[in-house]
Amino acid sequence: MSREANALVWPAGPVPADTPLIRLEAIHKWCGSLHVLKGIDLDLASGHVLVVIGTSGSGKSTLLRCIDMLEEPTSGHVWFKGRDITDVRVNLNEVRTHMGIVFQAFNLFPHKTALGNITLALEKVLHMPRDQARERAMAELEHVGLGQKALSHPGQLSGGEQQRVAIARALAMRPDLILFDEVTSALDPKLVAEVLAVMQRLASEGTTMVVVTHEMGFAREVGTRLVFMDEGVIVEQGEPKAVFENPQDERTRRFLSSVL
């Protein structure tokens, strides 16, 4: 059965107060003969900023993409607000309107303005009337400090500004959480700080976020929970400052001493 043909109603009624926003249960992911995720269990409550750090190729981005099922786990379950979204009856397009994702590549339409890119998403995905969509898009551009650049095209914006437009586009959908997949990795170092500052502001406003990052300062200072991955497993997790100051596992110690 194709998922798009499915019409399981979302969300499935009231969610009990103690249900985690996201629960990953025994997630395995194979890519051909490569065992990329080797049994991931993870709960995330609303309001947290979960930072995922680790060695290159350890499976961080794959883990992130399993959360919104852009990568389908080979086995295991992903629960979102108490519903198992690995269930083939769930319409993933519907689920994804509740989860924003921002990638390393900005994925903006070059022929549309910053405002037009966000308005279009609201019209197409949420079927919002144009005037209302423009109003919300403008508010989100102001939110990320780009109100003055609303009518600029992506080619007229710096990489940092384009990424902030992409963040505003994700915010405009009013998702329950936003996934950030190495969003500063392609940026000129001097533009990284402006994007991280926007993310820090969102965190301080209580936005639930999962952030795959190589920015250790951000991970330590802004994260409320930290996961360290190596070779497809979560080696260590905890409160970020505690993990940075007193890593328990030798692999975490080795990694932190190589990057700090």
Ligand SMILES: Nc1ncnc2c1ncn2[C@@H]1O[C@H](COP(=O)(O)OP(=O)(O)OP(=O)(O)O)[C@@H](O)[C@H]1O
């Ligand atoms: N679709 C795929 N097909 C084949 N191999 C894949 C696929 N997706 C991921 N991999 C492999 O899985 C491993 C984990 O990749 P992933 O991008 O999740 O790691 P990462 O921790 O985010 O790495 P980095 O920090 O370098 O971006 C890598 O060896 C990668 O080459």
